[in-house]
Amino acid sequence: xxxxxxxxxxxxxxxxxxxxxxxxxxxxxxxxxxxxxxxxxxxxxxxxxxxxxxxxxxxxxxxxxxxxxxxxxxxxxxxxxxxxxxxxxxxxxxxxxxxxxxxxxxxxxxxxxxxxxxxxxxxxxxxxxxxxxxxxxxxxxxxxxxxxxxxxxxxxxxxxxxxxxxxxxxxxxxxxxxxxxxxxxxxxxxxxxxxxxxxxxxxxxxxxxxxxxxxxxxxxxxxxxxxxxxxxxxxxxxxxxxxxxxxxxxxxxxxxxxxxxxxxxxxxxxxxxxxxxxxxxxxxxxxxxxxxxxxxxxxxxxxxxxxxxxxxxxxxxxxxxxxxxxxxxxxxxxxxxxxxxxxxxxxxxxxxxxxxxxxxxxxxxxxxxxxxxxxxxxxxxxxxxxxxxxxxxxxxxxxxxxxxxxxxxxxxxxxxxxxxxxxxxxxxxxxxxxxxxxxxxxxxxxxxxxxxxxxxxxxxxxxxxxxxxxxxxxxxxxxxxxxxx
Amino acid sequence: xxxxxxxxxxxxxxxxxxxxxxxxxxxxxxxxxxxxxxxxxxxxxxxxxxxxxxxxxxxxxxxxxxxxxxxxxxxxxxxxxxxxxxxxxxxxxxxxxxxxxxxxxxxxxxxxxxxxxxxxxxxxxxxxxxxxxxxxxxxxxxxxxxxxxxxxxxxxxxxxxxxxxxxxxxxxxxxxxxxxxxxxxxxxxxxxxxxxxxxxxxxxxxxxxxxxxxxxxxxxxxxxxxxxxxxxxxxxxxxxxxxxxxxxxxxxxx
Numbered sequence: 063x064x065x066x067x068x069x070x071x072x073x074x075x076x077x078x079x080x081x082x083x084x085x086x087x088x089x090x091x092x093x094x095x096x097x098x099x100x101x102x103x104x105x106x107x108x109x110x111x112x113x114x115x116x117x118x119x120x121x122x123x124x125x126x127x128x129x130x131x132x133x134x135x136x137x138x139x140x141x142x143x144x145x146x147x148x149x150x151x152x153x154x155x156x157x158x159x160x161x162x163x164x165x166x167x168x169x170x171x172x173x174x175x176x177x178x179x180x181x182x183x184x185x186x187x188x189x190x191x192x193x194x195x196x197x198x199x200x201x202x203x204x205x206x207x208x209x210x211x212x213x214x215x216x217x218x219x220x221x222x223x224x225x226x227x228x229x230x231x232x233x234x235x236x237x238x239x240x241x242x243x244x245x246x247x248x249x250x251x252x253x254x255x256x257x258x259x260x261x262x263x264x265x266x267x268x269x270x271x272x273x274x275x276x277x278x279x280x281x282x283x284x285x286x287x288x289x290x291x292x293x294x295x296x297x298x299x300x301x302x303x304x305x306x307x308x309x310x311x312x313x314x315x316x317x318x319x320x321x322x323x324x325x326x327x328x329x330x331x332x333x334x335x336x337x338x339x340x341x342x343x344x345x346x347x348x349x350x351x352x353x354x355x356x357x358x359x360x361x362x363x364x365x366x367x368x369x370x371x372x373x374x375x376x377x378x379x380x381x382x383x384x385x386x387x388x389x390x391x392x393x394x395x396x397x398x399x400x401x402x403x404x405x406x407x408x409x410x411x412x413x414x415x416x417x418x419x420x421x422x423x424x425x426x427x428x429x430x431x432x433x434x435x436x437x438x439x440x441x442x443x444x445x446x447x448x449x450x451x452x453x454x455x456x457x458x459x460x461x462x463x464x465x466x467x468x469x470x471x472x473x474x475x476x477x478x479x480x481x482x483x484x485x486x487x488x489x490x491x492x493x494x495x496x497x498x499x500x501x502x503x504x505x506x507x508x509x510x511x512x513x514x515x516x517x518x519x520x521x522x523x524x525x526x527x528x529x530x531x532x533x534x535x536x537x538x539x540x541x542x543x544x545x546x547x
Numbered sequence: 548x549x550x551x552x553x554x555x556x557x558x559x560x561x562x563x564x565x566x567x568x569x570x571x572x573x574x575x576x577x578x579x580x581x582x583x584x585x586x587x588x589x590x591x592x593x594x595x596x597x598x599x600x601x602x603x604x605x606x607x608x609x610x611x612x613x614x615x616x617x618x619x620x621x622x623x624x625x626x627x628x629x630x631x632x633x634x635x636x637x638x639x640x641x642x643x644x645x646x647x648x649x650x651x652x653x654x655x656x657x658x659x660x661x662x663x664x665x666x667x668x669x670x671x672x673x674x675x676x677x678x679x680x681x682x683x684x685x686x687x688x689x690x691x692x693x694x695x696x697x698x699x700x701x702x703x704x705x706x707x708x709x710x711x712x713x714x715x716x717x718x719x720x721x722x723x724x725x726x727x728x729x730x731x732x733x734x735x736x737x738x739x740x741x742x743x744x745x746x747x748x749x750x751x752x753x754x755x756x757x758x759x760x761x762x763x764x765x766x767x768x769x770x771x772x773x774x775x776x777x778x779x780x781x782x783x784x785x786x787x788x789x790x791x792x793x794x795x796x797x798x799x800x801x
Contacts, residue, residue: 139622140744142619151738180738180740181740181741182742
């Protein structure tokens with residue numbers, strides 16, 4: 063199995079309310095927008111100007127709202143309560159600032175993660191705690207290549223602050239984060255929760271977990287993932303970063319690329335070669351504080367999209383780190399990273415599904431009021447039919463996501479389904495972005511609207527977190543259609 | 548003093564939803580529409596939980612009147628820190644015609660039954676904007692009321708309430724038991740944290756019917772018709788103040 067270019071869970075822009083930059087206390091902002099929304103304004107769209115009436119555009123009713131809690135395939139009332147609470151945080155603490163963060167090319171990760179951490183959203187499927195002297199795992203997947211353990215607190219152990227919930231709750235979180243009006247911030251959150259920390263949570267020592275996992279779940283420390291390199295994206299096994307053992311330290315030399323959160327992270331989960339063995343067995347994961355001498359953040363990468371997420375190129379120049387900072391067993395790093403791919407990929411799909419819903423809804427609203435040749439654009443059959451096609455495919459993808467999640471939490475190996483979902487998600491997001499942007503006409507080409515941001519941000523999904531080609535190869539493997547050696 | 552606070556929470560159409568009037572003009576569309584706790588009720592819950600955290604009171608009971616779905620609203624209150632809930636079951640036509648007077652009677656009955664020291668409500672609901680329930684409940688109970696509260700402090704067996712009124716702020720001191728209604732700036736409601744959402748599952752919600760409380764919920768009001776406000780017409784720009792005055796005179800406004 064390969065890994066890819068940009069280590070990121072990818073998501074694109076979401077509908078929300080176009081926020082006004084009024085200096086109102088948060089509570090007042092909500093109630094003020096309430097006062098506005100109670101009027102039946104037409105959705106006005108002045109070029110450049112964000113008028114108050116823009117806030118009137120109603121939130122699209124997410125499809126999960128049409129299903130009663132009892133009928134949903136995987137979500138219970140608790141999932142919906144979780145989403146409702148998270149939505150408030152997104153609406154009040156994140157969305158009002160997204161435009162500014164996109165313009166600045168970064169977002170305050172420590173601040174945002176602390177808010178999420180306080181509310182318990184960074185450790186949804188992380189262990190609750192660990193018993194002194196060891197842990198015991200509850201439930202193991204029988205499927206090949208996947209080991210999953212749940213940890214329960216024993217008497218007198220360390221509390222990691224995780225909630226120990228199953229992966230369906232993580233998916234509920236990822237779907238709700240799709241309401242953030244950009245792809246960068248959800249991606250950064252995804253790195254913190256589901257890319258840099260799962261291996262540590264499962265295989266790290268108690269000491270290591272206390273130093274790195276506990277504060278990451280609390281939102282006190284920002285994590286990043288160091289796997290991809292300039293010369294190695296999809297082909298993880300060919301990374302060059304080396305960690306040479308010298309006494310009770312590793313000396314690390316090399317560099318990492320596409321490091322989301324890289325310019326502001328406190329620590330990096332680094333994959334490095336720790337021996338000379340076969341390429342799938344000579345790598346280890348190491349928890350590396352980013353403030354160690356020798357760690358250079360070479361540059362912040364300018365990208366086509368995901369502007370609010372700072373992506374760094376990092377160099378390691380004789381960086382010394384204690385050997386005990388290795389996660390789990392030496393040589394198992396590659397395997398550990400692979401284990402969490404199903405979760406990473408499904409997480410990315412959760413994000414994008416909500417975003418696509420929102421983009422389609424926003425496009426419907428725009429084309430309903432925008433007239434062309436005396437008819438609303440929406441009433442032209444080519445438009446409403448195309449939106450119907452796109453919505454159909456989004457629902458199909460959502461069904462695949464929920465099906466894969468349902469199977470996964472029961473202990474099945476869902477590599478094939480997760481790869482299919484990721485593949486479809488990347489391609490569908492490009493179609494949705496492209497088609498919807500077309501219907502926005504000239505406005506779609508401006509920076510004032512969400513659809514253009516979505517168009518840029520969502521392009522990453524087919525590349526990062528497992529490129530389309532990698533997904534296809536995995537599916538072929540399961541279909542047994544690859545050339546035989 | 549029982550140290551018990553009752554908080555009323557109402558399930559309303561979410562503030563961000565675009566309201567649509569039913570084709571028969573009998574009301575607004577509520578089916579399939581996103582609902583959530585009335586924002587002022589959230590502020591009320593937050594205040595009650597804060598008082599408990601400061602140890603002024605011992606127990607917060609969240610109350611909601613309505614159909615099954617009202618329990619979701621109570622659960623949100625539980626996730627914010629309320630200790631238990633009471634769901635007063637009102638469904639169908641009864642729910643459609645349920646208004647402040649009936650709800651006040653229900654709250655008054657419950658306040659007596661639960662031996663409440665304090666009843667905190669939102670100042671008004673964002674669906675009907677009545678701003679009556681708190682005041683009516685206080686009247687029915689013959690309790691003092693501190694409405695439009697932007698600051699509340701308990702001082703012994705009295706409550707100091709700073710009220711937002713048209714002219715500014717008014718500070719009053721009232722005896723307990725009392726009814727308070729929360730205004731916007733009273734506090735900023737906390738986010739229901741995930742651990743608290745999970746803990747809320749174990750908290751109890753009791754079910755009662757209005758009849759059990761001896762309350763007759765027949766409405767004395769009949770909604771004749773619901774309409775959208777008239778479409779806002781385009782404005783006219785004028786160059787000078789004189790033009791403006793002339794136009795206003797022309798339209799008969801002045």
